[in-house]
Amino acid sequence: MSDMHSGFPDGFIWGAATSSYQIEGAWDEDGKGPSIWDRFTDRENTIWRRHHGRVACDHYHRFRQDVAIMQQIGLGAYRFSISWPRILPEGTGKVNKAGLGFYDALVDELLAHGIEPWVTLYHWDMPNELFYRGGWLNPSSPKWFADYTAVVVERLSDRVKHWITLNEPQCFIGLGYQTAEHPPGLQLDFSDVLQAGHHTLLAHGHAVTVIREKAKQKPNIGWSPAGSIYCPTSPSLEDVKAARQATQAVYPKGLWNNRWWGDPVVFGHYPEEGLRVYGSNAPRFKDSDFETIKQPIDFYGCNIFQGVSVYAGPDGNPVPAELAPGKPLSLYEWNQAPDSLYWGPRLLSEMYKLPIVITENGVSIGDQISHDGRVHDSVRVDFLIDHLLALKKAISEGVDVRGYFHWSFMDNFEWQEGYKHRFGLVYVDYENQERTIKDSGFWYQELIATNGESLQKYLSQDANPPPYVVKESLKYIEANIHEVFNVKSLAAKLNCHPDFLSRRFKQYTGTDLSSYIRQMRIERARDVLKRPGALIDEAVEQSGFSDRIHFTKVFRKLTGLTPGQFQRQFQSMMESPPDGVGLKAENPRSTSS
Numbered sequence: 001m002s003d004m005h006s007g008f009p010d011g012f013i014w015g016a017a018t019s020s021y022q023i024e025g026a027w028d029e030d031g032k033g034p035s036i037w038d039r040f041t042d043r044e045n046t047i048w049r050r051h052h053g054r055v056a057c058d059h060y061h062r063f064r065q066d067v068a069i070m071q072q073i074g075l076g077a078y079r080f081s082i083s084w085p086r087i088l089p090e091g092t093g094k095v096n097k098a099g100l101g102f103y104d105a106l107v108d109e110l111l112a113h114g115i116e117p118w119v120t121l122y123h124w125d126m127p128n129e130l131f132y133r134g135g136w137l138n139p140s141s142p143k144w145f146a147d148y149t150a151v152v153v154e155r156l157s158d159r160v161k162h163w164i165t166l167n168e169p170q171c172f173i174g175l176g177y178q179t180a181e182h183p184p185g186l187q188l189d190f191s192d193v194l195q196a197g198h199h200t201l202l203a204h205g206h207a208v209t210v211i212r213e214k215a216k217q218k219p220n221i222g223w224s225p226a227g228s229i230y231c232p233t234s235p236s237l238e239d240v241k242a243a244r245q246a247t248q249a250v251y252p253k254g255l256w257n258n259r260w261w262g263d264p265v266v267f268g269h270y271p272e273e274g275l276r277v278y279g280s281n282a283p284r285f286k287d288s289d290f291e292t293i294k295q296p297i298d299f300y301g302c303n304i305f306q307g308v309s310v311y312a313g314p315d316g317n318p319v320p321a322e323l324a325p326g327k328p329l330s331l332y333e334w335n336q337a338p339d340s341l342y343w344g345p346r347l348l349s350e351m352y353k354l355p356i357v358i359t360e361n362g363v364s365i366g367d368q369i370s371h372d373g374r375v376h377d378s379v380r381v382d383f384l385i386d387h388l389l390a391l392k393k394a395i396s397e398g399v400d401v402r403g404y405f406h407w408s409f410m411d412n413f414e415w416q417e418g419y420k421h422r423f424g425l426v427y428v429d430y431e432n433q434e435r436t437i438k439d440s441g442f443w444y445q446e447l448i449a450t451n452g453e454s455l456q457k458y459l460s461q462d463a464n465p466p467p468y469v470v471k472e473s474l475k476y477i478e479a480n481i482h483e484v485f486n487v488k489s490l491a492a493k494l495n496c497h498p499d500f501l502s503r504r505f506k507q508y509t510g511t512d513l514s515s516y517i518r519q520m521r522i523e524r525a526r527d528v529l530k531r532p533g534a535l536i537d538e539a540v541e542q543s544g545f546s547d548r549i550h551f552t553k554v555f556r557k558l559t560g561l562t563p564g565q566f567q568r569q570f571q572s573m574m575e576s577p578p579d580g581v582g583l584k585a586e587n588p589r590s591t592s593s
């Protein structure tokens with residue numbers, strides 16, 4: 001990777017992501033078996049307005065059009081998931097050739113359009129038959145997953161290099177086995193929840209082994225967990241320590257942590273704190289399980305949508321900060337925290353010393369087509385600007401981030417929320433399946449084309465944007481210094497109160513506005529007086545003073561010389577400049593009168 005300090009490195013991966021159940025539709029076509037989501041959405045009171053993914057974005061039939069749109073946006077990579085029951089309708093055993101054929105064609109289409117496929121093996125749509133056999137609670141589930149992985153890798157790895165094993169185990173185990181918001185819709189004892197989680201870790205390890213054994217080209221393998229990210233409220237050492245502590249903590253009964261999941265995968269054991277906090281609920285395992293789970297991976301995928309701000313309490317422990325009233329929230333009411341894209345990669349790479357790929361990041365808002373036929377999702381554009389500036393900062397400080405996948409390429413079925421949420425860069429009209437690239441999609445297009453350079457324009461403003469009145473004042477003073485004006489008349493020109501203008505000017509520049517104007521007038525007067533034969537009255541006039549007496553008073557105060565003295569001193573110095581001090585008279589305050 002070159003040029004780590006100027007922004008996004010050469011070869012940085014700009015992509016977008018989706019998942020099979022959320023976009024494909026064709027739920028029972030060409031031999032596909034039902035998934036747990038097909039069955040769950042059939043049940044009452046599971047999904048907002050009884051929405052389902054039977055048609056979704058109809059991507060199964062429209063993938064060629066979708067890939068063309070990806071190319072138009074300029075995506076370098078597309079992350080999609082494989083529907084397990086499309087490949088193995090019953091989860092194990094008989095392979096559905098047509099299902100494999102679909103992914104074959106999709107991969108070919110992507111490559112033909114210059115887009116690198118990134119395949120996720122599990123994004124939540126387990127074959128329903130496997131749920132009947134206990135789903136992730138069954139100790140055989142890791143083996144089922146390994147066998148399924150083998151089928152996919154055999155078929156696609158001649159063209160696919162990038163593999164992600166599991167997407168967000170915290171989520172599909174937490175919502176599926178603990179709170180029943182997702183299928184299979186169970187509310188189990190915490191010990192069973194953790195047991196199911198342990199099986200997913202084994203499944204991950206098996207899958208990595210299978211990919212390494214069977215891949216037809218050197219694979220690039222990672223996974224995409226979804227642990228909570230904590231950001232310090234201030235850059236103080238104490239607050240940073242508190243954020244680090246929270247990002248590493250395991251909290252009782254909760255699954256949304258990083259280390260319970262990440263430590264086995266990277267270090268080959270559960271974190272001690274986790275074992276202590278979960279106590280008797282910890283899963284049953286053999287030590288040898290960790291030999292399976294801990295497999296070398298090439299990158300740590302991060303799905304980051306929000307961040308919790310924390311500060312150090314009196315005992316140094318993290319305390320969540322109150323959200324300021326009016327802080328932007330997504331439709332989900334997730335806190336928009338751009339610095340999560342700085343702190344997340346930074347703290348996770350510090351913990352696991354692996355390259356980071358942002359495998360999901362995005363925001364859902366209520367997009368709509370405007371009268372001009374376009375989708376003006378300025379909130380998403382701002383979200384992207386702020387988050388990618390934070391990511392850029394992490395990279396420029398040396399955090400090894402290899403890629404960014406926006407969630408999502410297009411609007412889609414948002415699980416229990418149905419189609420209420422729109423996360424896409426591309427708007428989907430579910431009535432007629434028309435696609436419209438949103439403003440954010442065009443914005444992303446420019447960003448990709450410039451490898452992130454287009455962010456520069458926001459960076460300079462973002463660093464410390466001069467308030468409008470200050471910017472305009474500076475411009476006005478420079479252009480009109482020969483005119484008679486003061487703070488009051490300047491404020492009137494800018495349509496604001498003189499006190500407000502003075503306050504903003506002082507805040508931003510650290511200088512008193514009327515002193516600044518006076519200083520600029522004297523600078524101008526000195527320039528005039530340096531001209532051979534210049535009259536003092538010319539200096540008065542051209543520096544915007546209303547009368548000579550006032551001018552002389554101010555000139556003397558600021559330079560320590562009368563205008564005449566300044567003129568004489570300057571001229572004599574020009575005639576015989578003292579050695580080595582040719583510019584001394586340039587600084588009249590250093591010259592005694």
Ligand code: IFM
Binds near residue numbers: 019168303407
């Ligand atoms: O839509 C989901 C995705 O399936 C997993 N990560 C979070 C996204 C937004 O909720």
